[in-house]
Amino acid sequence: MNYSIALVPGDGIGPEVISKTVDVLDLVGDKFGHVFNFVELEAGGRAIDSTGEPLPAATLETARQCDALLLGAVGGPKWETLPGDLRPEKALLGLRAGLGVFANLRPASLLPQLKDACPLKDGVLTASNPEGKANFDILIVRELTGGIYFGERGREGDGKSGESSAFDTEKYSRAEIERVLHVAYDAASKRRGKLCLVDKANVLESSRFWREITMKIAAEHTNIETSYMYVDNCAMQLIRAPCQFDVIVTSNIFGDILSDEASVLSGSIGMLASASIGGKLAGGKYPAGMYEPIHGSAPDIAGKDLANPLAAILSAAMMLRYSFSLEKEAQAIESAVNKTLDSGLRTKDIASRTKNTANEKLVGTNEMAGAVIKALETE
Numbered sequence: 150m151n152y153s154i155a156l157v158p159g160d161g162i163g164p165e166v167i168s169k170t171v172d173v174l175d176l177v178g179d180k181f182g183h184v185f186n187f188v189e190l191e192a193g194g195r196a197i198d199s200t201g202e203p204l205p206a207a208t209l210e211t212a213r214q215c216d217a218l219l220l221g222a223v224g225g226p227k228w229e230t231l232p233g234d235l236r237p238e239k240a241l242l243g244l245r246a247g248l249g250v251f252a253n254l255r256p257a258s259l260l261p262q263l264k265d266a267c268p269l270k271d272g273v274l275t276a277s278n279p280e281g282k283a284n285f286d287i288l289i290v291r292e293l294t295g296g297i298y299f300g301e302r303g304r305e306g307d308g309k310s311g312e313s314s315a316f317d318t319e320k321y322s323r324a325e326i327e328r329v330l331h332v333a334y335d336a337a338s339k340r341r342g343k344l345c346l347v348d349k350a351n352v353l354e355s356s357r358f359w360r361e362i363t364m365k366i367a368a369e370h371t372n373i374e375t376s377y378m379y380v381d382n383c384a385m386q387l388i389r390a391p392c393q394f395d396v397i398v399t400s401n402i403f404g405d406i407l408s409d410e411a412s413v414l415s416g417s418i419g420m421l422a423s424a425s426i427g428g429k430l431a432g433g434k435y436p437a438g439m440y441e442p443i444h445g446s447a448p449d450i451a452g453k454d455l456a457n458p459l460a461a462i463l464s465a466a467m468m469l470r471y472s473f474s475l476e477k478e479a480q481a482i483e484s485a486v487n488k489t490l491d492s493g494l495r496t497k498d499i500a501s502r503t504k505n506t507a508n509e510k511l512v513g514t515n516e517m518a519g520a521v522i523k524a525l526e527t528e
């Protein structure tokens with residue numbers, strides 16, 4: 150089959166991890182008889198430099214026509230002082246909304262090879278685990294196109310002394326909540342059958358609405374064990390006993406915060422992939438799901454052969470799985486990444502925190518990606 154993939158390498162380490170990911174996809178295409186046609190597009194800081202705006206209309210238009218979008222990262226110090234609407238991050242929000250990808254899947258698990266890179270003590274992981282194992286496997290389903298990220302915002306003034314207050318609004322419609330819950334319940338039914346709604350229903354009306362709707366949908370999914378947790382407690386439970394979670398479903402802002410926390414538990418934010426789905430995959434208009442590593446542009450290490458390419462490569466595996474239903478191919482990539490980690494290769498971010506590094510070899514972006522490609526050749 151032929152697939153068109155919009156590529157937004159973006160800023161910072163984005164271009165280097167995306168170029169490695171393209172090499173991986175080209176090899177998958179050769180091995181399994183698919184053709185991936187890449188269309189490179191500008192967004193973020195790079196687009197601001199060349200066109201004056203973070204998300205040129207042509208980028209969104211073209212992305213809408215592609216089968217999927219693979220994004221590196223956007224942003225950097227160069228553009229940090231620009232007004233909110235002109236910042237590179239606006240490109241991300243514009244792509245998410247413009248493609249209608251309302252459900253963001255962020256898996257965070259502890260691979261056995263990276264146990265020593267997890268900041269939690271072994272005892273904390275094992276004591277809280279019913280099987281006594283030092284592991285966890287969580288899927289955060291974050292609502293991505295609503296809530297405070299997109300609600301009404303502004304500044305107000307009394308006319309004399311200029312602006313005296315500023316506000317952002319957390320607003321959710323029933324339909325927005327229902328559709329992301331359906332994605333989350335579907336995911337839970339394919340995993341360990343547990344779903345936890347994370348909210349702040351003891352304070353926020355919008356959270357009470359989420360809870361009410363979840364309770365109704367939970368009643369239709371008696372095969373899934375549904376639970377409810379306040380977000381402050383969840384922040385604590387994630388570092389106290391992460392293995393208690395299977396699927397976490399939550400609002401845009403809570404999901405943003407909790408997924409960064411969860412990423413560190415899995416060794417490094419450099420490992421975490423993400424898939425943003427919705428659009429045509431969920432009855433919407435545009436075909437493209439959006440796939441991106443969650444690590445951001447990391448300008449301090451850009452261009453130095455230090456970035457971990459695995460999150461981007463694993464995001465491509467998610468793209469094959471969710472957008473193209475190429476499960477075998479997705480697993481081949483995941484297995485190649487596993488073997489590479491088995492062989493002891495580590496970029497700096499996932500190197501052991503302990504001294505027991507005998508089996509580890511510190512490598513850069515190129516060597517790590519090269520090893521994945523080599524492992525994939527023999528898959």
Ligand code: IPM
Pocket residue numbers: 238241405443
């Ligand atoms: C993320 C990022 C973005 C977000 C930023 C860069 C706008 O933190 O994808 O988690 O807040 O959604």
Ligand code: MG
Pocket residue numbers: 405406409
């Ligand atoms: Mg974030």
